[in-house]
Amino acid sequence: MNLEPRTLTVLLSLQLLTLGLALPLLTGLRGNATMRWAQGSLWAQLGTWAVVVLVGHPLPLPALILGYGLGGLSFVLALRALQGWLGPRPGMKWAWALWLLAAPLLVLGQPYPKLQQAGLNLWLALLQGLVVLGAWAPAPKAHESSRRWRTLLALPLLPLMGLSLWRAFIGWTDPVAYPALTGSHPVAQAYLVLSGLAASFAALAFMSAWRGEAEGRLRHQAKTDSLTQLSNRRAFQQRGAEMLAVARRHREPLALYLLDVDHFKQINDIHGHISGDEALGLLARLLKQVVRPGDCVARLGGEEFAVLLARTEGQGVEAVDARLRTALGVEAERELGFALDFSAGWALLRHGDRSVEDILRRADVGLYAAKNGGRGRLCAEPSLMPAPAP
Ligand SMILES: Nc1nc2c(ncn2[C@@H]2O[C@H](COP(=O)(O)OP(=O)(O)OP(=O)(O)O)[C@@H](O)[C@H]2O)c(=O)[nH]1
Numbered sequence: 001m002n003l004e005p006r007t008l009t010v011l012l013s014l015q016l017l018t019l020g021l022a023l024p025l026l027t028g029l030r031g032n033a034t035m036r037w038a039q040g041s042l043w044a045q046l047g048t049w050a051v052v053v054l055v056g057h058p059l060p061l062p063a064l065i066l067g068y069g070l071g072g073l074s075f076v077l078a079l080r081a082l083q084g085w086l087g088p089r090p091g092m093k094w095a096w097a098l099w100l101l102a103a104p105l106l107v108l109g110q111p112y113p114k115l116q117q118a119g120l121n122l123w124l125a126l127l128q129g130l131v132v133l134g135a136w137a138p139a140p141k142a143h144e145s146s147r148r149w150r151t152l153l154a155l156p157l158l159p160l161m162g163l164s165l166w167r168a169f170i171g172w173t174d175p176v177a178y179p180a181l182t183g184s185h186p187v188a189q190a191y192l193v194l195s196g197l198a199a200s201f202a203a204l205a206f207m208s209a210w211r212g213e214a215e216g217r218l219r220h221q222a223k224t225d226s227l228t229q230l231s232n233r234r235a236f237q238q239r240g241a242e243m244l245a246v247a248r249r250h251r252e253p254l255a256l257y258l259l260d261v262d263h264f265k266q267i268n269d270i271h272g273h274i275s276g277d278e279a280l281g282l283l284a285r286l287l288k289q290v291v292r293p294g295d296c297v298a299r300l301g302g303e304e305f306a307v308l309l310a311r312t313e314g315q316g317v318e319a320v321d322a323r324l325r326t327a328l329g330v331e332a333e334r335e336l337g338f339a340l341d342f343s344a345g346w347a348l349l350r351h352g353d354r355s356v357e358d359i360l361r362r363a364d365v366g367l368y369a370a371k372n373g374g375r376g377r378l379c380a381e382p383s384l385m386p387a388p389a390p
Pocket residue numbers: 227260261262263264265266268272273274275276277280301302303371375
């Protein structure tokens with residue numbers, strides 16, 4: 001099969017144009033920043049082939065610089081998009097530095113075609129390799145499902161990288177037989193066909209990454225209280241079920257600490273709703289600070305918060321309560337300009353408890369006792385209260 005190089009480059013340009021238009025249409029014209037890097041990568045790739053199609057063979061130096069510059073840029077932008085979706089990528093700085101090398105390589109390499117052809121293809125292979133590395137390097141925060149689209153992006157780049165290295169080798173050893181992309185050498189044809197496949201796979205991978213990102217955001221929102229960024233009631237129940245199972249398996253104590261701001265309606269009425277929101281934000285922040293990292297802190301609703309304290313008994317709960325009251329005593333006056341107090345109740349996991357709701361019900365009885373006892377205090381569930389003196 002002999003594929004005419006010009007037809008191939010025109011088809012490749014049309015394919016990239018279609019993908020370049022389809023992505024913003026599917027993901028929204030404004031999109032998010034990461035998607036814009038990804039779209040930029042496809043457009044830069046289109047730019048390369050458009051230069052080849054529009055200028056024709058042989059490409060003068062400025063067109064070569066523009067074509068290679070855009071081609072290299074498309075790999076750098078793809079890596080930058082990966083960084084947006086997966087977190088810091090190895091080789092990001094190297095990719096930018098390599099990209100800047102294109103023009104000097106082309107200008108200074110003019111008198112040495114052997115060196116130039118080998119150097120430019122090596123340069124391309126390195127950039128392609130950095131994208132492969134960026135796709136496959138560990139990304140601890142990425143969702144498990146990202147493996148599929150990362151593979152989709154990286155896999156077609158491997159043969160492309162192989163072809164770049166091959167072209168570098170031929171360019172160095174036999175410059176006369178060099179497979180220029182505007183010629184009909186089978187290696188050049190394979191490179192063009194593979195470039196088209198890689199672009200299609202990249203576009204699919206970008207779409208998948210974008211969808212995964214949106215799903216991750218929704219998952220986070222479904223579990224998080226938007227005002228305080230703490231877990232919401234549903235996440236508290238889910239995490240609570242896990243903590244309950246662990247506590248049972250290891251026969252460890254588990255405590256539930258429940259608190260409710262005192263006279264919060266008055267705070268809203270006197271200082272305004274925004275100050276009320278700030279007060280809830282402050283309480284949430286301090287609550288996070290006074291417990292251990294593995295404990296589950298949640299806003300159950302309104303001005304009510306709960307914490308599941310792993311491996312904790314009564315003394316531990318009292319210590320947390322004391323630390324929170326001390327911190328709030330200082331910070332509320334300083335940050336809000338008024339005092340903030342709360343009542344709290346607590347309960348321990350018991351043998352017959354089936355869910356966190358069972359412990360929560362008993363902690364609520366303690367909280368009710370604290371409110372009735374004059375507020376601003378901590379009370380245990382009735383069965384944990386010290387027996388009255390005879
Ligand atoms: N600013 C703000 N206020 C809220 C929010 N959620 C609930 N509230 C208000 O919290 C107040 C709770 O009032 P109450 O249930 O009477 O409780 P309280 O005034 O704290 O009284 P006690 O609990 O008995 O000390 C209501 O006025 C709610 O409108 C919120 O997200 N932000």
